[in-house]
Amino acid sequence: MRRIINEASESRCYKPCCCPEEEGEGISLQPEEIELIRLIDLEGLEQEEAAERLGVSRKTAWRDLHEARRKIADALVNGKGIQMSGCQKAAEGRCPKCPK
Numbered sequence: 001m002r003r004i005i006n007e008a009s010e011s012r013c014y015k016p017c018c019c020p021e022e023e024g025e026g027i028s029l030q031p032e033e034i035e036l037i038r039l040i041d042l043e044g045l046e047q048e049e050a051a052e053r054l055g056v057s058r059k060t061a062w063r064d065l066h067e068a069r070r071k072i073a074d075a076l077v078n079g080k081g082i083q084m085s086g087c088q089k090a091a092e093g094r095c096p097k098c099p100k
Contacts, residue, residue, distance in 0.1 A: 015081030026081035033068035034084060036061055 015026065032054060039050035051061035075082045 013081065013083050014075075016079045018079075026083055027071045027075050028083050028085050029068055029071060030064070030085050032056075033064050033071070036065045037068050037072075040065060 035054060036050055039045045039053060040047060045053070047061050047065065048058050050065075051058045054061060056064075072082065074080060
């Protein structure tokens with residue numbers, strides 16, 4: 001089953017600004033995890049509604065949402081960068097941090 005994801009954000013990487021020279025450990029979020037965070041936490045949809053929009057079961061949406069929140073909490077608490085899998089800028093060679 002193909003997941004339906006809104007490609008709205010241009011920003012695909014985030015990291016703590018207190019140590020910009022350090023390239024420490026980071027976490028990676030999948031596009032479906034980002035979409036669930038957007039739908040549920042920003043738009044206020046119920047998990048069942050978000051799952052329907054994404055084209056997955058409610059159980060799959062819950063699992064992906066729980067994992068995304070765990071990753072984000074880890075990054076915030078432990079000062080890790082956050083990278084988005086499937087970054088369009090990196091794929092097009094436009095990301096200044098990605099090797100060409």
